[in-house]
Amino acid sequence: MRSPLAERSRARLIEAMLPDVPFDGWTRPALRAAARRLDMPEEEAIALFPRGASDLVAAFSRWADLQMLARLAKEEAASLSLSRRVALALRLRFELLLPWREAVRRGLSILAMPQNAPLALPLLYDTVDAMWHGVGDRSTNFGFYTKRATLAAIQAAATLYWLDDRSPDFADTQAFIERRLDHLHRFGRLRADFAAVAERLPNPFRLLRPLR
Numbered sequence: 001m002r003s004p005l006a007e008r009s010r011a012r013l014i015e016a017m018l019p020d021v022p023f024d025g026w027t028r029p030a031l032r033a034a035a036r037r038l039d040m041p042e043e044e045a046i047a048l049f050p051r052g053a054s055d056l057v058a059a060f061s062r063w064a065d066l067q068m069l070a071r072l073a074k075e076e077a078a079s080l081s082l083s084r085r086v087a088l089a090l091r092l093r094f095e096l097l098l099p100w101r102e103a104v105r106r107g108l109s110i111l112a113m114p115q116n117a118p119l120a121l122p123l124l125y126d127t128v129d130a131m132w133h134g135v136g137d138r139s140t141n142f143g144f145y146t147k148r149a150t151l152a153a154i155q156a157a158a159t160l161y162w163l164d165d166r167s168p169d170f171a172d173t174q175a176f177i178e179r180r181l182d183h184l185h186r187f188g189r190l191r192a193d194f195a196a197v198a199e200r201l202p203n204p205f206r207l208l209r210p211l212r
Contacts, residue, residue, distance in 0.1 A: 006048060007062075009040070009044075009045075009048055010048050010049070010059045010062075010063075011059070011062075011063050011066070012038055013031065013034050013035065013038065013040070013045055013048065013049075013059075014034075014056070014059050014060050014063045015063070016033075016034035016035075016037045016038055017030050017031060017033070017034040017056070018099075018100050018103055020033055020034070021100070021102065021103040021106060022102035022103060022106075025053075025106050026053045026056040026057055026060075026103075026106055026107060026110060027053065028046065028052065031045055031046065031049065031056065032045070032046075053110050054110060054111075054115075054116050054119055057107040057110050057111060057116075057119075057123075058119060058123060060103065060107055061107070061123045061126070061127065062123075062126065064093060064096065064097055064127075065093075065126060065127050065130040066130075067093075067096050068089060068092050068093040068096060068130065068131070068134070069130055069134045071092045071095075071096065072088065072089055072092055072134045072135070073134075075088060075092075077135070082135060082136075082137065083181050085135035085136065086131060086132075086135055086151065086181060087177060087178065087181055088135075089131040089134055089135055090131070090154070090155065090158065090177055091174065091177075093127075093131075094158075094162055094170065094173065098170075101162075101163060104159070104163065105163055108159070108163075111123070124152050124155065124156060125148065125152065127155060128148050128151040128152045128155055129148060131151060131155075132147055132148060132151065153180075154177065154180040154181065157176075157180065158173060158176055158177050158180070161173050161176050
């Protein structure tokens with residue numbers, strides 16, 4: 001059930017859960033505690049996440065994407081280059097998740113379970129797709145897929161780096177991202193070479209696009 005009302009209720013529950021997740025994980029006890037804080041019937045809260053932990057982690061990821069887009073919309077980024085806007089989107093998402101880093105870590109451990117592997121890639125796709133739309137990219141050609149595939153690799157690697165980063169203001173993570181974003185400048189030169197063989201190559205991101 002992905003109605004706007006249900007999505008708002010999920011987002012409220014995720015926000016209410018976050019303080020407990022470092023201790024209780026993405027579990028029904030944590031969900032029940034969040035429901036009590038919101039004066040929501042526990043049965044209603046559980047029904048919003050029928051698959052349990054995997055549904056909770058998916059809702060957390062979508063919540064983070066929406067929070068990132070809301071913060072990005074408030075930034076005066078129109079004058080920035082496209083790669084600078086992408087860097088900003090990545091930074092904002094990590095900043096908003098900073099108080100909930102252990103929740104991210106626990107979520108990744110759930111997505112790493114074999115039964116949840118089919119969920120991990122669509123969630124990553126949704127995140128990078130939201131970032132590209134948020135920074136104003138409207139490409140519809142082969143660049144649509146190469147940009148998302150490249151940013152997905154950056155986002156996934158940077159998340160793992162960020163989880164263990166203890167540098168002030170996460171400067172090391174930012175430097176890591178900057179190095180990876182250098183690849184974005186190569187799209188113009190590479191696109192012509194990729195396009196010649198694009199239609200003959202399997203592309204998981206092309207398959208995932210209708211899932212939005």
